[in-house]
Amino acid sequence: MxxxxxxxxxxxxxxxxxxxxxxxxxxxxxxxxxxxxxxxxxxxxxxxxxxxxxxxxxxxxxxxxxxxxxxxxxxxxxxxxxxxxxxxxxxxxxEGGTGGGSVTDTELRDLSSQLFILDEANSAASAVLNLQGSTSQGSYTDKAPEPLFTSVPEDLLNSGTYAMFRSTWDNYVYDVTVAEDVTEEERIEETTLIDAILASDVGQTAANFLISKGYFADLASYRSYFDTIWFGLYTRGGGPLGSSGFEHVLVGEIKDGISGFHNWARFWEEERIGEMNYLGYIKTADLNGNTLIEMPMQWQGYNKAISSILVGTSPELELSLYTVCFVTRPNSKCPVAANGQFFSVQTYDLKQNGETFVGTAYPTF
Incomplete structure (x- = not known):
């Protein structure tokens, strides 16, 4: 017992x-x-x-x-x-699996230069800017009483991937504390845009580069990854699934002020309808056809101390370039070049529920 x-x-x-x-x-x-x-x-x-x-x-x-x-x-x-x-x-x-080859800074600059050359046919480099007065980070005194954009090639913005991109803008609730309700129609718009980007010369070149370096087995695995990191929903700071990499970077969000918002076509549209107030520039760079601008931002009554946009680039150029940098230089500055001019792309990831998403990505000096 x-x-x-x-x-x-x-x-x-x-x-x-x-x-x-x-x-x-x-x-x-x-x-x-x-x-x-x-x-x-x-x-x-x-x-x-x-x-x-x-x-x-x-x-x-x-x-x-x-x-x-x-x-x-x-x-x-x-x-x-x-x-x-x-x-x-x-x-x-x-033993490292099968992915993740090494990529040098020179290779990244060479690839990005090639992407900008391929993008020339679909670039809005003819957009005319009115930079006006210079300002400083965190200053919301208006040093630019007139709009930033004097003119843009609207025929271009109403066609191709630009039109597909613009059709997605009303899919999102800007407040990150409100859950996104993705309808079947909205999902079709997203997948149509993805397919068009990957079918473009820019998209194919970026994908083939990453495949050749061993990061992806084939185009199908790259497409799946691209879809997840940009359009997968996640939460910012807890709460509902109210954000995605695509919405944050290219459409813009509200979270204790402006969050993300790094696309020039969105800036132009919001400025055109009176929702964006251009305050002046902190720093600019002429990329011989495109313009990199750092500035404070005032959108829908909310402020952001400093932000950046790359003017003239197509949706496929931005999403492809940012994806390459997100994969090869995650959470750091990625060295890139356009028309002989050097600059950087900063990316940060966001991990939730076993998945990795684009937390943010933007051009910087």
Whole structure:
């Protein structure tokens, strides 16, 4: 009888010890109310992870041959380099998989120069600007009483990818605290734009470059990644799924002021209808056909201390260039060039629910 009691007690001790470990529990769905600590992805946000959560669940130990599992906080399969969700020890333990070749700064500048040349036929470089007075970061004193845009090639903006791009603008609720409700019609508009971008010379050249460098196996995997990072919905600072990379960067959002908003055609449209007040420029660069402008921004009564737009570029140029930089130089300044002029593209990622999205991307000096 004594032996039986001791055996039961020993078993209970083992269960208690196991309940405080993440061994075999990294793919837990939801909260395990019977355990004193958790091993699911939200445990970091709630501060109730088991002490070995990082060691066990954020590692590729004994997982290099296991396929994709959406419940794991990071992945150890051959496609995770393409989606940016590999565990930190993936390269060391799984021999780097199949993606993620090295790309030099010179290669990035050469590629971006090529993209700008290919974009010339679809560029709005004929847009006429009225820069007016200079200003400083965070100043909302109007140093430019007249609009920034004197004229734009409206025939171009009403055709091709520009027209497809503009058709998406009314799909979004600018307030990031309000959930986006993507209708079937809106999703068709998004996929139509993606297909047109990837069919363009600019889009194909960018995709083929990343494929040739081993970041993607083929165009299909690149397209899937492109769709996810730009159009996948996520939350900014908690709350509903009210944001996406595309909306933030190219359409503009409101989150404690202006958030994102780095597209010149959107700036022109909002200025044309009286919603955007151009205050003057902080810094400009003539890219021999395109213009890079840094400036404070005032939109729909909200302010932004400093922002930037690249005037004249097509939707396929911006999205393709930013994607290349997001993949090859994530969370850093990416060296690019246009018509012999050097500048940078800054990107930041945003990771949620096992996926990686474009947090932001913008041109800068």
């Amino acid at each position: 004594k032996l039986v009691v001791l055996s039961v007690l020993a078993a209970l001790v083992v269960i208690a010890v196991d309940a405080q470990s993440c061994a075999g529990r990294c793919d837990t769905i939801g909260t395990d109310s019977s355990a004193p600590c958790q091993c699911n992805k939200p445990c970091i946000n709630y501060g109730d992870c088991c002490s070995d959560y990082e060691q066990v669940c954020l590692s590729c130990v004994d997982r290099c041959d296991i396929g994709y599992n959406s419940q794991f906080p990071c992945q150890c399969n051959t496609q995770c380099p393409n989606y940016g969700n590999c565990c930190s020890d993936f390269d060391a333990l799984c």
